[in-house]
Amino acid sequence: MKQFLTGASAMLPNRSDYAGLGRTWRSDVVAGITVGIVALPLALAFGVSSGVGAEAGLVTAIVAGIVAAVFGGSNVQVSGPTGAMVVVLGPVVAAHGAGAVVIVAVLAGIVVCVAGVLRLGRTVTYIPWPVIEGFTAGIGVIIFLQQVPTALGVGPSGHHSTNAGVAAAQSVSQARWPGVLVPLAVVAAVAIVMGLAARLAPKAPASFIAIVVVSVAAIAFDLPLATIGELPQSLPAPQLPAVNLHMISSLAGPVFAVAALAAIESLLSARVASSMSDTGPYNADRELVGQGLASVFSGIFGGMPATGAIARTAVNVRSGARTRLAAVVHALGLVAVVYLAAPLVSRIPLAALAGVLMVTACRMIEISVIRQVLGATRSAALVFGVTAIVTVGFDLIVAVAIGVAVAAFFALRALSRTCGVRREEIPGPARSGDERIAIFRLDGSLFFGVADRVMQRVADHGGVDIVILRLSHLQHVDATGAHTLAEIVQALERAGVTVFIKGIRPGHLQVMTRVGALDALRHPNHLFDDLEAAVAAARGHLVHTG
Structure with a gap:
């Protein structure tokens, strides 16, 4: 109640509106x-x-x-x-x-x-x-x-x-x-x-x-x-x-x-x-x-x-x-x-x-401002042009809505591109069977459109039986990203590839649990905090399954 009253009083005229008036009235x-x-x-x-x-x-x-x-x-x-x-x-x-x-x-x-x-x-x-x-x-x-x-x-x-x-x-x-x-x-x-x-x-x-x-x-x-x-x-x-x-x-x-x-x-x-x-x-x-x-x-x-x-x-x-x-x-x-x-x-x-x-x-x-906008990026030029054309030809408010929507599309596309997917070498001396294990590190933001990229990277490295997904370098994971992770795991498991996950940040764990991303794993023990433990488990899994 006190917070509400404070916020309400901040929206009413008060003496501070005219602070210094004695010096500035002229x-x-x-x-x-x-x-x-x-x-x-x-x-x-x-x-x-x-x-x-x-x-x-x-x-x-x-x-x-x-x-x-x-x-x-x-x-x-x-x-x-x-x-x-x-x-x-x-x-x-x-x-x-x-x-x-x-x-x-x-x-x-x-x-x-x-x-x-x-x-x-x-x-x-x-x-x-x-x-x-x-x-x-x-x-x-x-x-x-x-x-x-x-x-x-x-x-x-x-x-x-x-x-x-x-x-x-x-x-x-x-x-x-x-x-x-x-x-x-x-x-x-x-x-x-x-x-x-x-x-x-x-x-x-x-x-x-x-x-x-x-x-x-x-x-x-x-x-x-x-x-x-x-x-x-x-x-x-x-x-x-x-x-x-x-x-x-x-x-x-x-x-x-x-x-x-x-x-x-x-x-x-x-x-x-x-x-x-x-x-x-x-x-x-x-x-x-x-x-x-x-x-x-x-x-x-x-x-x-x-x-x-x-x-x-x-x-x-x-x-x-x-x-x-x-x-x-x-x-x-x-x-x-x-x-x-x-x-x-x-x-x-x-x-x-x-x-x-x-x-x-x-x-x-x-x-001069128009030149700055048009010369900034192609997406900025397109957003500017669309907004101006819709404003003149149709409606002002619709123009703002369409302009924001187009800008949001380019922003989301740029955000999805920040998710890097790259394969890493298994740390330590190589062992027999390591060629059947692939470690993929996800960077940036886990966003829609990433699932196909990960799946394509795995497909480009045929003969893989186990995939370790390193998530500790992810900066942002929203509900869509967590759902995307679940889709990645499910798709790999359906293809006969066992998935281990390593390094989920504490801030990302809650949303991943709520959308069922971790439930998609074949076994709860396939979730790790340490890469060496994940690699050891993967090698043991290969030995166990032959």
């Missing part, structure tokens, strides 16, 4: 303002791109940003709407309408909270690096393709497919020239300004600068561009969504997909943040609870599901954030935008937001 405030400026255009763009509107993106950044900062497991994590979540929500909006996103946010948040309570936070560490990079690259491609209709000035009615690639192709075929030149010029201008800002002032909020420059120009020249439209000048009142069993069953797939994505992305972001700063380790389980609560409250206020945002978290760390105050300030800054600058924000061209997301998508696809 840098935290500066970092929070900086991240808020960076987050504004992204929150608006992700809200528009997902189909739920700029208001929902802004609400998500505010509500989820505060809740995750207070209840999450990282001291510097910044949460809000992300590109990966937009990729999942787009088809949900197309199939069920924008109202379904609120329900998905609340239900998925509950699922993520439960995962944290069940202490599933560390499972993300089992996702291989090539899977993560393939997943990230695939998301980058999808985000870019999702912006093509807006960049061409094609409204939502101009494309119908939920597949980003198909929708982009439809938009190209339906674009009206030369009218598309205006939104394309805006996208190009945003890309140029962001590129120049990044080069000339790396610490400046490039996306914010680009949005301001392009929006001012669009207003000054009265360009024919679609804009964000009217935004509320206050936060919406909290309201629980109406839910029934039919709706829950129809949204079950999206709910679990969103929950899995939120957990994966948030934990990856928290892990990256922990490696970037010395603000202390993150609590993975508490992070899940915090992110789950963030999505629940975001949905209650009319927002969308939230996750930890790697890009904004990185900006937060680089700007000097030391405590959770920075993420809270970031959210409060966005609140100020809602109450003080909503009329100005409403005039931002949608094409400008599309340009920001296109540049963001391109930055997600890091050519």
Whole structure:
């Protein structure tokens, strides 16, 4: 009970979350303002791109940003709407309408909270690096393709497919020239300004600068561009969504997909943040609870599901954030935008937001990292390629599952190859009949696929009547390996070869006993701790049997 209470208290906000705040509050405030400026255009763009509107993106950044900062497991994590979540929500909006996103946010948040309570936070560490990079690259491609209709000035009615690639192709075929030149010029201008800002002032909020420059120009020249439209000048009142069993069953797939994505992305972001700063380790389980609560409250206020945002978290760390105050300030800054600058924000061209997301998508696809993955091993390259292709063509969560499965296949194959099987000479002076005794030493891991290898080695040395299996050099034996040993013994005994086993490690003895590996021996006395005793017994057996 005491251990349970200790673990539960570790997942609740406490004073240590703000240790050193008296020394760091100035840098935290500066970092929070900086991240808020960076987050504004992204929150608006992700809200528009997902189909739920700029208001929902802004609400998500505010509500989820505060809740995750207070209840999450990282001291510097910044949460809000992300590109990966937009990729999942787009088809949900197309199939069920924008109202379904609120329900998905609340239900998925509950699922993520439960995962944290069940202490599933560390499972993300089992996702291989090539899977993560393939997943990230695939998301980058999808985000870019999702912006093509807006960049061409094609409204939502101009494309119908939920597949980003198909929708982009439809938009190209339906674009009206030369009218598309205006939104394309805006996208190009945003890309140029962001590129120049990044080069000339790396610490400046490039996306914010680009949005301001392009929006001012669009207003000054009265360009024919679609804009964000009217935004509320206050936060919406909290309201629980109406839910029934039919709706829950129809949204079950999206709910679990969103929950899995939120957990994966948030934990990856928290892990990256922990490696970037010395603000202390993150609590993975508490992070899940915090992110789950963030999505629940975001949905209650009319927002969308939230996750930890790697890009904004990185900006937060680089700007000097030391405590959770920075993420809270970031959210409060966005609140100020809602109450003080909503009329100005409403005039931002949608094409400008599309340009920001296109540049963001391109930055997600890091050519240097892709080269590292492709140049590492063939298996890593294949895992990367499969994950990226499935992400773009089918489904994000399925892509991660398939990527992990492919990586696991190669890992298991490599593990099975660590089991070496080699024949050794009988120690001491040779005696008559020794040619009928074979000693085989098994090294590494006893894994499936080894039985055929051992049997083949024995077959390659015909005329053997007794086989001594030396197991003292085995490093790993699981239930499958122990069962494999039983199959080896049984196969040899059926072939008329007597089997002696030498040197089972104490740590392996229990599993071998439980699966019946030792019962496969012809006699209990055929189990030895010493090689000399095993050889003596084998010689005696030959004499006895003639």
